[in-house]
Amino acid sequence: MKTIKINLIVIISLLTSVMITSCDSPKEINNSKRWSEEKAWKWYSEQPWLVGTNFITSSSINQLEFWQEETFDIELIDKELELSASIGMNVHRVYLHDLLWKQDSIGFLNRIDKFLDVSEKYGIKIMFVFFDDVWHPVPKAGKQPEPIPNVHNSGWVQSPGAKILYDSLSHNKLKPYIKGVVSRFSDDSRILAWDLYNEAGATGIASHDISKERAIELYGKIGIEITDDNYSSYNLDEIDPKSIKKTYTLALLKKTVNWVRESNPSQPITMGIYNWDTNWSPINDLSELDKFIINNSDIISFHEYSGKESVLKRIKELKIYNRPLICSEYIARGAQSTFEDILPIFMENKIAAFNWGLVSGKTNTIYPWKSWDSTFTEPPKLWHHDVFYPNGEPFSYEEVELIKNLTESVNGDD
Numbered sequence: 001m002k003t004i005k006i007n008l009i010v011i012i013s014l015l016t017s018v019m020i021t022s023c024d025s026p027k028e029i030n031n032s033k034r035w036s037e038e039k040a041w042k043w044y045s046e047q048p049w050l051v052g053t054n055f056i057t058s059s060s061i062n063q064l065e066f067w068q069e070e071t072f073d074i075e076l077i078d079k080e081l082e083l084s085a086s087i088g089m090n091v092h093r094v095y096l097h098d099l100l101w102k103q104d105s106i107g108f109l110n111r112i113d114k115f116l117d118v119s120e121k122y123g124i125k126i127m128f129v130f131f132d133d134v135w136h137p138v139p140k141a142g143k144q145p146e147p148i149p150n151v152h153n154s155g156w157v158q159s160p161g162a163k164i165l166y167d168s169l170s171h172n173k174l175k176p177y178i179k180g181v182v183s184r185f186s187d188d189s190r191i192l193a194w195d196l197y198n199e200a201g202a203t204g205i206a207s208h209d210i211s212k213e214r215a216i217e218l219y220g221k222i223g224i225e226i227t228d229d230n231y232s233s234y235n236l237d238e239i240d241p242k243s244i245k246k247t248y249t250l251a252l253l254k255k256t257v258n259w260v261r262e263s264n265p266s267q268p269i270t271m272g273i274y275n276w277d278t279n280w281s282p283i284n285d286l287s288e289l290d291k292f293i294i295n296n297s298d299i300i301s302f303h304e305y306s307g308k309e310s311v312l313k314r315i316k317e318l319k320i321y322n323r324p325l326i327c328s329e330y331i332a333r334g335a336q337s338t339f340e341d342i343l344p345i346f347m348e349n350k351i352a353a354f355n356w357g358l359v360s361g362k363t364n365t366i367y368p369w370k371s372w373d374s375t376f377t378e379p380p381k382l383w384h385h386d387v388f389y390p391n392g393e394p395f396s397y398e399e400v401e402l403i404k405n406l407t408e409s410v411n412g413d414d
Contacts, residue, residue: 033261034199035268035298037322043268044299044324048090049410050352050402051343052124054329055084055092058390061155064195064243065144065362069104071113080359083392085122087400088407091192091353092119093328095129097159099141101177110186113185117188123236125268127354130178130256132198133249135207135222137162138233146222150402152206152367154218160252162239171252175259183262186213193299194269196256197330201246202274206372208236215375240339250289256398259295272328273318280317284368292325294321303329306389307336311345324352331355333382334368339399347406357386360395385401 030168035043044252053064057076084092094115101109101400112128119126139157148154164170185191213233226234233239254273260269271278271293280302283291294300300323304314311330316324327346329335330353339355346353357365365385367376387403394400 004063004110005267006391024038029136032294033264040268040298040323041208041268047192047352049347049350049407050091050125050326051346052089052091052093052354053084053358053405054354054356055080055094055358056361056363058359061144061147061242061362062157063097063125063159064099064139064141064157065155067100067108067111068093068226069099069107069111071144074114077115078121081118081122081124082389084358085124085406086370087387088411089403090123090407090411091125091127091354092358093127093353094196095132095159096181097139098131098164098174099139099161099175101180103141105176105180111298112181112185116185116188120190125190126162127193127195127326128181128191129198130181131196131252132157132159132361133165133202133245134158134199134205137165137191145224147216147362147364148221150364150367150378151218152365152369152371153363154207156363158240161236165248165252166244168251169250171255174252177334177408178256178259179263182260185261186265186267188267191267193267193326194260194265195301196260196269197249198272199274199303200253200271200293201249201403203240203245205236207241210372246287250292253289253292262394270299270301270326270328272301272303273302273361274329276304280314282322282373284319289392297322297323299324299326301326301328303327304342305330305332305335305337307349308341308345310389311337311342315345315349315351326352326354328352328354328358339402343402343406347410350410355385355387359388359390360386361390366395 002326029101056066057073057080059073059076065071073413116126135153135156137158139159139161145155160174165175182194211220212231219226219234275290279285283294286294300318300321302314302318304311304327316345330342360366366379366383386395387400388394
């Protein structure tokens with residue numbers, strides 16, 4: 001009887017949450033401000049072939065450490081942006097975080113401005129990302145944890161995080177963050193585009209699938225003791241439940257689109273499609289979330305970490321929407337997503353290309369996703385992501401020469 005009573009409470013709670021989410025969502029999306037196909041193509045025709053990375057400094061474990069005043073390292077930013085420009089890169093995708101706005105909105109905006117000054121110096125435009133559904137669902141401002149040795153992205157954090165995401169009544173608390181940033185930079189030529197949400201609704205995350213025993217082993221390496229009393233704080237699949245996440249993410253995404261449109265930016269908006277288990281067209285075959293992403297993006301962005309055959313399939317599926325295409329994440333060398341195979345395809349189709357990672361560092365993204373459940377005692381011989389060592393030496397001289405030669409062949413030696 002006690003079990004039945006508890007289950008009923010859980011069911012009622014979930015139903016109530018879904019009802020609140022539905023009622024609290026905007027009734028209409030302001031789609032009148034979505035760019036026409038003609039406007040999107042005109043904008044894209046004015047761009048060079050866009051090639052760059054998902055950028056974070058090698059000294060930062062996550063978005064918070066990158067941007068917080070105490071750890072914001074403008075000299076290292078300058079050094080690493082210059083390194084990227086030296087091989088022909090002219091754009092980067094950079095993550096923001098709502099806690100940075102809550103912590104120090106004025107200082108945060110000023111640091112964004114300083115960052116953009118440096119990027120402009122090297123002829124690099126920036127696509128900022130507002131929200132992210134990937135990796136740790138409990139972000140905390142302040143000093144960030146040390147990376148778990150030899151484990152991929154052990155300190156990356158979601159934005160806004162589970163506490164706000166799964167409380168739809170709290171979504172409006174994020175409005176000042178979105179409107180404050182977009183309004184400040186709404187007509188700034190240093191910004192290429194706004195990416196509203198990284199991998200919206202993402203649930204298949206390596207960090208969430210580890211056992212309690214593996215959690216004890218991994219977190220013990222950085223001095224965190226996992227016990228019966230605190231395990232609920234590290235059982236990420238319980239904190240960030242797969243079954244209902246997309247409902248809450250879609251509710252927040254709808255509001256975010258409206259907040260950005262109300263700010264009337266001169267730059268286009270996008271939201272990446274990434275669900276690798278389904279086809280990406282025709283539109284009626286997509287999930288409600290993916291339909292919304294396609295129907296409300298000015299330019300279409302996507303993530304693809306597989307080899308040539310899969311990339312060509314995705315390009316074919318997305319071209320049906322007749323909008324410029326941006327691959328905002330690729331390169332997983334062990335999965336046949338390599339510069340040698342993929343970048344020439346993007347060049348031929350003039351698709352903007354953002355690989356994951358520039359300089360190897362605290363994110364440990366040279367290690368593969370499987371490092372969460374497989375033990376590595378030394379760096380892998382084949383890097384998963386990233387291009388350079390911290391000293392500026394490339395992982396592969398052949399790769400950086402290829403990037404440089406391809407970008408010069410299209411854009412010239414700028």
